[in-house]
Amino acid sequence: MSKKSIQHTPTFEETANAYLTNSQLRRNLGHATHTIRNKRTKIVGEMPDWEHLREAGNKLKKRVMRHLGSYLLQLEESVEKAGGTVHWARDAEEANRIIVDLVKQQEAEEVVKVKSITTDEIKLNEALKKEGIQALETDLAELIVQLAEDEPSHILVPAIHKNRAEIRDLFQEKLNNKELSDRPEDLAEAARLYLRKKFLSARVGISGANFGVAETGTVAVVESEGNGRMCTTLPETLITVMGIEKIIPTWQDFEVFMQLLPRSSTAERMNPYNSFWTGVTPGDGPQEFHLVLLDNGRTNVLADEVGRQTLNCIRCSACLNVCPVYERTGGHAYHSVYPGPIGAILTPQLKGLEDDGAASLPYASSLCGACYEVCPVKIDIPKVLVHLRGKIVDEKKRNGSIKQRLNPEHVGMKWMARVFQNSKKYERAQKIARSGQWLFVKDGTISKLPGQLSGWSAMRDLKPIPDQTFRGWWRTRNE
């Protein structure tokens, strides 16, 4: 196993600005997030027992996380009893190697894929390509992203940043269909025709998993288009990659999650297709089934008692759709396959806080709490955000480079801490500030500070330090 090397991604602040100025992107995103947000409110509103379902979902996930080891062993046993094979992968590299080997055993040069963020996370398509295997994305949005050689920007709708005209132009070029209109129906039809041939000839299908049931070994894929059914039914071999946190204890628990997920995600009472398969069924569907259980940083998340709840996530994307930050910057600013509020807490925990980009994400929030309100499994995202901010400061103090330690904010805070520790120092600092501040006071307020401090005053006005402070008045008062 190779040692984990730190790959620094750009920080959120560095990239968000560019996306903020892209007005087309903001229009696409604003339209899409508001549409789905309103639909969700309506469809959740018709459930009088919604809060009870959320609470049950939260507790079930809590149960899973606290006993993850035994549930994984139970799942393995159930899947193997049902005719499947279980593989364990510590990291992305190991998962990819397992999958590449399995595909090679089938002598397949092309595989069809159901939309799976987990396989995006491990960069499976690139790993397959290196071995001469083409991975074909079959979800419409993933296909759009793949053809555009772009990155997904939303958990549920990876091509949310593109509008219909942009998609038409892409399909005209890449699917060689010059007459195509920009009606969504025609665009979907073009994808149907293109992919149908591929489905019929595919020998290996690759999917993610929405849920894996420890008790029965059943794996569930939730989808709309039918591409998921195609990939999990037609090929002779099916490989499913599942994060170890996607377990639910029993079949009965579907009654909770299969109500929470569709309403939170696509804002439907039920999404068009749900497939539940248990190992291999003789004569029906794939006759070979492999389940790859993936860690890839999840056990790090598990180790943090506050952060652990991040693993409750069922990838519905409701938190993205209500987030005022996501709505304006879009998903790409997060530099992760997990954008939005959930990404802001999941990515830094998966990648580690040593990565500057990942460590910038917990700050990509106004802490308004809308994400927690809509979360179907009650992940307290604001709490985890604040917790991670604390950890980041500690991390910088401990392991920060000289540059980080000389960062003006850090130096300033340190200086402040020293001044606040001692009343004499505090009063002396007040005195100095009082005699120097006249340079910046205008009409009774300070609205512009020089140099490094200007960033602070750019958004805020300050009251000047008064001639007589409370402490001064207290000492001279007549008793």
Next chain:
Amino acid sequence: MSEAKNQILNRIKTALDEIPEEERPEDISVSRTYHQKGKLSEEKRVNLFVERAGEYQATVKRVKKKGIKGAISEACKRQKITKVAIPTGFNKSWLPDFLQPQFDSVDTRLSHNKLDQMDGVISTCALAVAQTGTIILDAGAGQGRRVLSLLPDYHLCIIREDQIVELVPEGFAQIEEEVKKEGRPITFISGPSATSDIELSRVEGVHGPRRLDILVVG
């Protein structure tokens, strides 16, 4: 035990070291205070299913038992369907004469390419959920292999009124035994294939059947 498995389990153990060893999963109590049993009368339940399935752009029609053949005939004519795939165990006496049925069975499985050439498929289902307008297939008699209701572009599904349950939890409860005992594959179908991937506007029909008709038999 593989090295990877061993290490992952060890990592989990270390990560959870604050949890008391005597704690059992059931110690985290889950209160199932959400609605588990429906309260509607049969008539209202059937009406709810018809309404909700209809909202997905599926055509839902209520018929009497003796009218099944006529309703199948009418639906297939309207949809211009003649070549139909028929799962094993489907009641053949319901099929009108003008159809050209292709029967799928354990001995003669219709190939994927052949199914792709079919105009449609006619099947029954295991049960349906009124609350969400969902039909549930469990690969039982009259439904057959999963692929049958997937490749043809048109699906006509026949369901008895007494197969309709009200709530999602009732639906999962009813198929639990089949999954546990026989490992049967389960498919939930709520309306025809759809996508919302382009500007989040729902479009009916991508890869699965683009047209879905449901006959509710009373």
